[in-house]
Amino acid sequence: MNYLKITIAACIIAISGGCNKWIDVVPDNVASLEYAFRMRSTAERYLAGCYSYIPDFGDKYINPGFYGADEFWLSSDKTTWDSWNIAKGLQSVSNPLINYWIGENGGSDLWEAIRECNIFLEHISSVPDMDDYEKRQWAAEAKFLKAYYHFLLLRSYGPIPIMRENIPISASGEEVRVSRRPVDEVFDYIEELITEAEDGLQLQLINENSDYGRITLPIALGYKAKILTYAASPLFNGNTTYANFTNRDGTVLFNTEYSQEKWRKAVDALKDAILVAADIQGYSLYEFPLDNRTQGIPDSLRLGLTNRGTVTDPWNSEIIWARNTSTTSLQSWTQPKALSEEQRGYTTPNGSTGVPLKIASLFYTENGVPIDKDITWDYNNRFDLKVAEYEDRYYIKQGETTVAFNFDREPRFYGSLGFDRGVWYGQGNFNTDEPYWLKLLVGEFGGKQQLGFHSVTGYYAKKLVNYTNSNSENSTYNAVNYPWVMLRLGDLYLLYAEALNELNGPSTEVYEYLDRIRTKAGLPGVEYAWNTFTTEAYKLETKEGLREIIQRERAIEMVFEGERFWDLRRWRTAPDELNQPITGWDVNQNNTEGFYRERILFDQQFRTKDYFWPIRQNDLIVNKNLVQNPGW
Numbered sequence: 001m002n003y004l005k006i007t008i009a010a011c012i013i014a015i016s017g018g019c020n021k022w023i024d025v026v027p028d029n030v031a032s033l034e035y036a037f038r039m040r041s042t043a044e045r046y047l048a049g050c051y052s053y054i055p056d057f058g059d060k061y062i063n064p065g066f067y068g069a070d071e072f073w074l075s076s077d078k079t080t081w082d083s084w085n086i087a088k089g090l091q092s093v094s095n096p097l098i099n100y101w102i103g104e105n106g107g108s109d110l111w112e113a114i115r116e117c118n119i120f121l122e123h124i125s126s127v128p129d130m131d132d133y134e135k136r137q138w139a140a141e142a143k144f145l146k147a148y149y150h151f152l153l154l155r156s157y158g159p160i161p162i163m164r165e166n167i168p169i170s171a172s173g174e175e176v177r178v179s180r181r182p183v184d185e186v187f188d189y190i191e192e193l194i195t196e197a198e199d200g201l202q203l204q205l206i207n208e209n210s211d212y213g214r215i216t217l218p219i220a221l222g223y224k225a226k227i228l229t230y231a232a233s234p235l236f237n238g239n240t241t242y243a244n245f246t247n248r249d250g251t252v253l254f255n256t257e258y259s260q261e262k263w264r265k266a267v268d269a270l271k272d273a274i275l276v277a278a279d280i281q282g283y284s285l286y287e288f289p290l291d292n293r294t295q296g297i298p299d300s301l302r303l304g305l306t307n308r309g310t311v312t313d314p315w316n317s318e319i320i321w322a323r324n325t326s327t328t329s330l331q332s333w334t335q336p337k338a339l340s341e342e343q344r345g346y347t348t349p350n351g352s353t354g355v356p357l358k359i360a361s362l363f364y365t366e367n368g369v370p371i372d373k374d375i376t377w378d379y380n381n382r383f384d385l386k387v388a389e390y391e392d393r394y395y396i397k398q399g400e401t402t403v404a405f406n407f408d409r410e411p412r413f414y415g416s417l418g419f420d421r422g423v424w425y426g427q428g429n430f431n432t433d434e435p436y437w438l439k440l441l442v443g444e445f446g447g448k449q450q451l452g453f454h455s456v457t458g459y460y461a462k463k464l465v466n467y468t469n470s471n472s473e474n475s476t477y478n479a480v481n482y483p484w485v486m487l488r489l490g491d492l493y494l495l496y497a498e499a500l501n502e503l504n505g506p507s508t509e510v511y512e513y514l515d516r517i518r519t520k521a522g523l524p525g526v527e528y529a530w531n532t533f534t535t536e537a538y539k540l541e542t543k544e545g546l547r548e549i550i551q552r553e554r555a556i557e558m559v560f561e562g563e564r565f566w567d568l569r570r571w572r573t574a575p576d577e578l579n580q581p582i583t584g585w586d587v588n589q590n591n592t593e594g595f596y597r598e599r600i601l602f603d604q605q606f607r608t609k610d611y612f613w614p615i616r617q618n619d620l621i622v623n624k625n626l627v628q629n630p631g632w
Helices: 039-050 082-087 112-128 132-157 182-197 215-232 260-280 298-310 328-334 357-362 412-415 489-504 508-520 526-533 537-541 544-556 564-570 618-623
Strands: 319-323 386-387 401-402 417-419 459-461 483-488 583-584 598-603
Touching: 039 132, 112 132, 112 618, 132 215, 132 401, 182 215, 182 583, 215 260, 215 298, 215 319, 215 483, 260 489, 298 483, 357 459, 357 544, 357 583, 412 417, 483 489, 489 508, 489 544, 508 526, 508 544, 526 537, 526 544, 537 544, 544 564
Parallel strands: none
Antiparallel strands: 319 483, 386 401, 417 459, 583 598
């Protein structure tokens, strides 16, 4: 069957297309689907083309989860970054940023991706030199990808058209002008597709060296569970904000009635995903492996390296799905330019990404509770200056002065953040007695020297930097180019705890899954911590109170991994979190007292319309059946 290549962004797929974004499927001058599916090798290349549309979430420029919310902030000269412009409220109807609808401004063309998946599914059965088992497996991979692309569109735009199959060239003009479908219907279709795919997927990769990144059963089950958790979350479950959001024919696009059954489905799916991933396939929470360089390091440093390695140690035991990408640039932008006086003046790494003070505030005290809840931690005087003692030496340089805010925090604080006078283990220096430590005052080796090449907040995202990276005076940045984590076991544990609490309220099982994450992080159990170190242990006993604890735990554990941007939206807490000023220390100062003054960098605003991105205005003109997202 022949097909119009309709741009569904305008709901008419553009005639350019194909898999040539990644690799040419057919030779020059032979535009034939029959050729593409004439043998196994060319069919596999077509499948690879279907994979190629997965957005490069390890790219700091185009992943909205990096710079699109409030976890990172940049200097004012970085004006052309699409993701950061979203954080600054510059999303646009005329020229949308990270445009997945038509593949512009950092966005992959996901409707084209779905079209290619449909073509693959229609023709894979005709390939002559493949057995039926392999055909079913490849078809299952394409079905998952098709579902995944629908989900990415749904997550970004809300109700979307469903592209079950491509539109034939004989279709009428009205048939081509597709309309959006209700959110529940889209979620049901995505779930249906992944469920269909499950029977054909491998439990594990047969050839791991060549097939890393291909979809397996643990990936499909895990992502289906995550998608069902989205479906059950407040943005999509009983949200009355969109009660009047309808198609032109009156079709209601959001079901405003809350459904507890959605949480039950999420719980069941997460339980299945964890069973297959952890119990059957042996995925486990990551623990930093000691080697000749790190043998004998104290537990405090090892816990920090566990936090870093969860993301930066390639293909470790916790990673269920990852995609090969270039993370060298991301690491360069999150590592300080200089870690010692000898490195002053080095041109690499870049060091331009700062972490706002509000994100540093999220992390617990060493007792495993929020800093404003710990009865043993002096919250009111957190901005006073304090000198590091001997017992602080693995976190803060002994004898140096920094703010009390940086003392007595949990291991993930020190594993995730670099800060003035803070120890930065690794990067070529594995001496625990004389590790690198940061000096960030103006005039010091790590201080502000020129526009753009420093943290504007006084904090760095150490978590994203592999500890073995190093830089040299010849401007070479030697980095471990780790794959970007798409799904890990800790993510599923936290989602399971969340879904269990939403379904039935507090329980021993909820605490158990939270404590798995906390034990890995070197923290006491959640019940003990809240009962011992706070006056608000009652939060453990109510769904609402435990929800707050779970969301905080997730924000800390998944920090800098691209989840917060979407979590704040699905929880509908974005107006609370993203209508706060972005602040940091005054990095323009050359003395300690001046440096540790909080300053406002930006007055961030989140509007109701920011929950979903706009469809480009021109696409609405082309397709009169499409309606715009509310507020745009």
